[in-house]
Structure formats: C-alpha cells, structure tokens
Amino acid sequence: MGRVQAVDIHNAAVRLSRRVSLTPILASAELNRELGVDVVCKAENLQRTGSFKYRGAMNHMLNLSADELTRGVVGASSGNHAYALSVAANILGTRAVVVMPNDAPSRKMEAVKTQGAEIYQYSRSSENRDSLVEELAADKGLSIVPSSDSWSVIAGAGTVGLELMQQLARPPGVLLMPLGGGGLAAGCAIITKALSCNTKVIGVEPATGNDTALSLMKGQRVTIKHPITIADGLRHTIPSYRPFLVNQGLLDDVLIVHDSEIVEAMRLCLRYFGMLIEPSGACALAALVSGRFSGSDTVAVVLSGGNIHENTFHSLVRSDGS
C-alpha cells in the first residue's frame, strides 16, 4: 500500500466494517456550558480493546498476504497497540509475538497472554526495541505490525475520522486529535480534509512531548528527550516517519497541553459521560479546558482510549484538586 488517500480510508472502513465497533458520538449540554463551546466526542474508548489502535492493527493484518498472515505477526508496545495486536491475531487465528519492556505492568502482560500472544521481554536500558522486533521478524518469518508508521495502520486509524464525519449532521469547525506517533492524526486529517476542506484539523500533544510541534516548526523530524507526562501513550521522542509526511502537509495547527489540563479533561469525561478515559485518550479534550476555543463552530474531539485501572484513574483525578 502506497501513501494513503481518502479512497484508501473508505476501503479500510469497508474491510473493517464487521470487525470494529461503530463507536458513538457523545455530547452534553452541561459540558458545552462548562467549556463555553459546543463539543462532540468520538468515544474510541468504547472500541474493541479499549482504544482506536485496534483499527490500524486489524487493517494492517488484513492487508497482509494469506501466506504472511499464516506465519504470524510481531510488534512492540507496552500499551494499547500490544493489546490490539494480540486480540486481532487471536481473532484472525494467527501467531502474535509482542515485544514488551520487562517493567511493563503485569496486568497488561496478563491481558496480552490471555489472547494467546507470546511475550518477548527486553530491558529498556540495554536493548534496542526496534532492532529486536526486526530480528524476531527475520528469525521467525513474522510480519511487523508498526504502531503508527505504516500506511495501512494510518488508513485504519483514519476510519475514526470517516465515521465521525458520517455520524455528524454537518462537518465540525475544528477536529482535535491526540498526537503520539501521529498515525491517528494523519489518517483523520486525510479523510477530514477530503470531505470538508473548511474543517480545521489540529493535533494535541503533551507539553513535554512536543516532538511533532518542534518538528513541524523545523520542517523536519527532530528528536526530543524522553517526555515526562501522565499521557503514557504519547511519550514519543520523534514523530513516526509516514505520519509526519502527512501531518506536515495537512495539520492546521498543533497545540500543547499540560498534565493538569489532561486531568481536568478526564474529570469532565467522568462527570458528564460517566466514562473513564486514560490520560492519552483525554489529551485532545484537554485543549478545550483553558478556554482556547470559543464561538459557534462545533469542535469534534477524539477520545482515543480508555485503558486505565480505576485506582490509577482516581489517584490522578483526586490528587489534582476538586
């Protein structure tokens, strides 16, 4: 698959139609009043595996040849991509090897194991994750499923944006998406700009993890030091290659949010939607809590994931005031 166009996202949506959940659009008059702007949220926390990552992993695997799919897949992640990959492989009846750091939460390892995936542990300090994945792929004849640097992963992630546009009565004025590797933003930007050229497409990053903002300013990918943020899914030190190619051309802006704003966004999702959203998943909504947006244009927000233990959630939300 070459560089993604809108038609590839339409095709991905057809391919995924019976396999992914059509996640709801949530809105609340009380939330609108509190934020001073009309917001609609695409609740990808209710996607299978609890995050949008399932769309990309599944689409990538369905694009493999029958022979490749039979041999199995390998990927690296300590979080949502690992779980999405192992569930997709389980459903498609193939082998999955997941490369996880040896300090990954035991609960996450357990979830991956329960899906029948093999875990390959490595040490963050002494081993290079990407080299390990490449070695495992070569040794065992497995196909690599990247978490964002793949055209078919980007196309799969883009189905979030396609669904959103189909579910709304009219296009939003602004679309906000969290920015980690950049695959979700890239996929959603392609389809949104194709369907509604007047919708502003904006990525949101943690203040300490502003690798995409810096890279866009410099006009090339730059590496930052390891970000310290509660948004554990967005701790990227450099934008992924393919997503950056897209985002460089299509994003209207990149905004920065602080952890305290992310926590406030998590609190709002609990109060007005009764849902637990993980920090990375609340990052786009966090851009609204400090009144940066106003006016009559609807702002669409992707709540990208909800995988967080209830105790962790409450210790974050409680430690920060109210």
Place this chain on the structure above:
Amino acid sequence: MGRVQAVDIHNAAVRLSRRVSLTPILASAELNRELGVDVVCKAENLQRTGSFKYRGAMNHMLNLSADELTRGVVGASSGNHAYALSVAANILGTRAVVVMPNDAPSRKMEAVKTQGAEIYQYSRSSENRDSLVEELAADKGLSIVPSSDSWSVIAGAGTVGLELMQQLARPPGVLLMPLGGGGLAAGCAIITKALSCNTKVIGVEPATGNDTALSLMKGQRVTIKHPITIADGLRHTIPSYRPFLVNQGLLDDVLIVHDSEIVEAMRLCLRYFGMLIEPSGACALAALVSGRFSGSDTVAVVLSGGNIHENTFHSLVRSDGS
C-alpha cells in the same frame, strides 16, 4: 395509539432515528470469562439524557397532535423520566411541567430547570402524585407523558430491543432487562419475540421490589410495600397497567437480584467498560453475577441508565468489599 405491535416499534424507530443516539453494544472477553457466559451489553447509559427514558418520552410527544404539543406536557418523576421529558420538551420547543417530590436531589432539580422546565414540588407524605399531575394537566391544558403506562412510551422503549437485534450478528439466547414500571421490558419483549421467537425474554427486579414477579404469579397486579433498594429507578409498588398486560403474555421469566449483586454488576461495568452505571441500570447485569446462567447461548443485557454522581457511585462500590 392502541396496544403496541412490532410494526409500531419499527415506526417509532423511524420517527426517532435522527433524535436518539444509536447506542453501542459492548462486550469484553475478560467479563465473559469472569461471568462464565458470553454477554453483550446495550449501553443505554450513553443515550441522550443518560438513560433509555428519552426514547419513550420523545416518541410519546411526537405522537401528540400539533395543538397538544404546542400547549405543553406534564409528567411526574424524581429521576430519569423527569430529565428526559424536560430535554425532549426543550428540543421540541414546548412547555414542560415536572412534578417532583420536595426531597428530590437538588442536582436533579437543577438539571431539569436548566432545560427550561417548570418544577412543581409536592410532599410525598401528604399529597398524591398522580392526582396532582391530572389536576395540572386539566388546569393548564397540558398532555400527560407517563413514565411507562403509555403505548407510545412502550413503543419508544422497544426501539432499544429493535436496535439491539439489528446490531447483533445473530439473535441472543436470552435478553435481560430491568423491570420497574415495566415499559422497557414490554417494548423489548414485543419486538424481540417478533424477530426471534427462540430468544428467552426475562425481566429482572430488585428482591425487595418484586411487584411484577408477584403479580405474574397471582395473574393480576398486586401492590407491595415501598421497596428499600439502591435501585432508585425501580422502587415501584405496583406494575404499570399497560406494560403488565404485555409482560403477562410475553415474559419467559422474572428474576430477583439483591443489592449486593447490583453493586457487583456496577463494579464490573467500571472495570471492564470504564463506565459508571447507576444501580437501576445495572440490575439486569446483576442477574449474571451469581452464575445463574451458563452455556453457549449469548446473553444480551440492557444497561438502562448511567445517571449517578461519581461520589455516590464510589461510596456504593467501595462499601461492599473489594
């Protein structure tokens, strides 16, 4: 509108299609493992106003004549029906009077007021709610919107079951719904039996609020004393007239759950779906926590509402062990 048939529920679904949310079906392999049965949940907590009640109230109001709708509506409830009614009236641009007990939570009164509805407070101990509603209707020329004893409210509630059947790849072996006035169960039973005669349709009541179970045994509606249960939406002392006519003919069974099982069901929804479900909304799922069901048949469960303050939720879930 006369006694409801499947076609009326199809018509209600068309009438409501742009007005209600298509709520998602949620499932979790981990939840299935914990319960020992395959469960799919219809998440009506994500419906507008946070409960399925919006479907019935809106459908009833859309069935009024233009003249009736212009004059306005009146209804009694301290909970989800009150809020659903006031939001529906606000959207349709008409007057709403809501009869609420003077000890109703101030937060709920506030929410109703914010929608522009007028609140008429009464004393539970010295005044009769239903007579008050009838007097207000007569005095002010308003139409009464019952919370369950209305064919168009039942038809609106039945769209929950219709959507569920359309969303599932195959009909479930069992459908579990909470039983309060009985409108949700009646509507869902009509459409489910019409579409899949082999699906067992089962209502679930709090143990102390078993008015429908007792009434079905006796073959006529019986009155019980005011139930003491955390499921505040299911504290009915007698089944509603029209829903009972339907449920008498169509329900395969009625099950009883204890408050501790309801709390456990709330805990499971938080853990596996990251969602706050109110006690009444978790009542149907509570029937699964004690291993009453097993086997390979899928059990579909209606999570009927999610309107609960996070502090109340946590005090309930925490006070009961784990």
